[in-house]
Amino acid sequence: MPPVPESFTAWIHRLPKWRGWLQLSPARPYMHTEGDYNTQYGVTAPDPTEGQGLCALLATHQIDSTGPALEIGCGTGYLSYGLARYYPGPDFLITDPSPAFLRLTQNQLEEHGAVPARRYYAVLNADDLGDLPSGMFSVIALRSTLHHILKVEDFIAACARLLRPGGALMMGAEPCESGYLLMAAVAQSIPAALKAAGIDMRPAWTERLDDFLATVKFSCLRDLDKTNAEDKHYFSPHHLGELGAAHGLQLKFHPTSSFRDFAPPYIQSFHCFSSFFLIYLQFCMSFDPEFVGLIRTHLKDQLAFIDECHRSHPGPEITGVFILRKMASGPA
Ligand SMILES: C[S@@+](CC[C@H](N)C(=O)[O-])C[C@H]1O[C@@H](n2cnc3c(N)ncnc32)[C@H](O)[C@@H]1O
Numbered sequence: 001m002p003p004v005p006e007s008f009t010a011w012i013h014r015l016p017k018w019r020g021w022l023q024l025s026p027a028r029p030y031m032h033t034e035g036d037y038n039t040q041y042g043v044t045a046p047d048p049t050e051g052q053g054l055c056a057l058l059a060t061h062q063i064d065s066t067g068p069a070l071e072i073g074c075g076t077g078y079l080s081y082g083l084a085r086y087y088p089g090p091d092f093l094i095t096d097p098s099p100a101f102l103r104l105t106q107n108q109l110e111e112h113g114a115v116p117a118r119r120y121y122a123v124l125n126a127d128d129l130g131d132l133p134s135g136m137f138s139v140i141a142l143r144s145t146l147h148h149i150l151k152v153e154d155f156i157a158a159c160a161r162l163l164r165p166g167g168a169l170m171m172g173a174e175p176c177e178s179g180y181l182l183m184a185a186v187a188q189s190i191p192a193a194l195k196a197a198g199i200d201m202r203p204a205w206t207e208r209l210d211d212f213l214a215t216v217k218f219s220c221l222r223d224l225d226k227t228n229a230e231d232k233h234y235f236s237p238h239h240l241g242e243l244g245a246a247h248g249l250q251l252k253f254h255p256t257s258s259f260r261d262f263a264p265p266y267i268q269s270f271h272c273f274s275s276f277f278l279i280y281l282q283f284c285m286s287f288d289p290e291f292v293g294l295i296r297t298h299l300k301d302q303l304a305f306i307d308e309c310h311r312s313h314p315g316p317e318i319t320g321v322f323i324l325r326k327m328a329s330g331p332a
Contacts, residue, residue, distance in 0.1 A: 008068045008091050011133055012120055019099065022122035024131065027099050031230035034100035038076050041283065046112050051082020053259035054141060054170055058088075060262070061252065061323060064166035065089045067138035069117070072096075072126045073145030077105035079172070079259065084109050084119060089138055092117040095124035127151055129158035137162050143259065144173040146322075147219070147233045150226060153243055160247035160326060169249065169324040172259045177220055177234035179318025183277050184216040186302060193298040205291045212285045240322055249324035256314040257321045273310065274303035276318055 015022045030037075038044070058065050068091035074080045080094050094109075096102050102121050109119060126149045140159050149155050159169045190209060191201050201209075218224065219234045226232040241251035254261075256270040270276060278296055281287040287295075296303075310316060 006133060008136060018123060021099060021102060022120060024122050025097060025125035025128050027123045028097040028125060030098045030101060034098055034104060043078060046081045046108050048082030048085050049260040049263045050079045052086045053261060053263035054083060055086035056262040063168045063325060064138045064164055067164050068093060069139040069141060070137045071141045073142055074105045075101050077108045079141060079143040080105050081108060083141060084117060087117050089117060093120045093122060095122045097123060097125040099123060126155055132162050134161050135164050138164050138167040140169045142171045146171050146174045147231055152233060156243045157247045160249050163326040165326055165328045167326050171322040173319055175234045176317040176319060177236050179316045180216050180234050182316050184213055187212055190295055194294060197298050199294060208285060208287050244324040248327055250327055252323040254321040255317045259321060272307040273316055274307050
């Protein structure tokens with residue numbers, strides 16, 4: 001007789017503990033101060049919309065949600081908060097390699113309560129999913145985390161093994177290579193555009209610009225050792241689709257979308273290339289607001305051209321929601 005699969009509850013209760021957390025990996029702090037994360041991204045209060053949107057997508061795509069959900073890389077709980085509230089399954093395992101992030105998420109969830117699923121917190125690095133039981137999870141959810149994982153192909157293969165048939169790996173806010181390359185190409189023309197307007201680049205501006213261009217190049221390249229970098233990769237939907245298919249997962253890609261777009265009030269968070277580009281430079285690459293204002297003015301025509309090319313369809317592909325669904329039967 002085949003062995004009876006272990007239940008989620010039995011598995012959770014036999015996991016080792018470390019400083020009060022369930023332990024699936026050694027702890028590893030984030031490369032930047034965890035407590036500053038929300039300030040950098042302007043997050044001021046818990047908001048369930050991101051997780052609510054993910055759960056709406058589960059219903060729309062008829063993804064199995066009767067089993068436990070696993071979140072990888074919870075950070076400060078931006079996705080976890082709504083997932084904990086709206087996930088219809090019985091159990092929710094929230095993980096991150098950084099105990100400081102786990103604590104921030106736990107505080108938020110416990111303070112703002114009213115959540116149906118049972119919650120568990122574990123230290124987990126996605127590069128070692130090997131010990132997790134096969135077919136345990138209906139949903140594996142990530143937001144802005146895949147690009148931190150070293151071995152993406154191994155990760156997709158492991159998720160395919162962990163998922164139940166009909167379940168899905170749901171990933172949002174991941175950087176797409178073609179859109180970031182377009183941003184870098186536009187950014188390379190900033191010095192010439194400012195010079196033509198009689199404006200000298202300040203050394204601090206050149207430093208930020210060089211940092212952005214180096215980041216794009218590093219993330220595009222696939223022949224480097226990225227072990228020690230925090231942010232590692234950009235993706236193409238085509239490549240992720242192929243990786244998924246090799247492990248029995250079928251890709252549905254929603255270009256330029258965020259999970260929150262699928263929850264009330266159903267507002268598209270991506271407006272257009274120019275607005276994403278300018279916001280990204282200021283808040284993610286720390287360009288000062290005066291520099292960003294000059295870019296807005298003096299690259300106006302170039303930015304307007306790209307916006308116009310996408311006036312009737314989503315794009316360019318800078319980010320999006322990736323749903324890799326495990327087919328009812330297949331090689332995974
Ligand atoms: C950009 S933050 C995103 C946090 C959160 N998901 C959000 O959307 O705000 C990336 C997260 O991935 C986690 N992370 C980094 N490397 C990881 C890895 N190898 N496995 C799992 N999580 C990782 C970080 O600790 C951090 O919480």
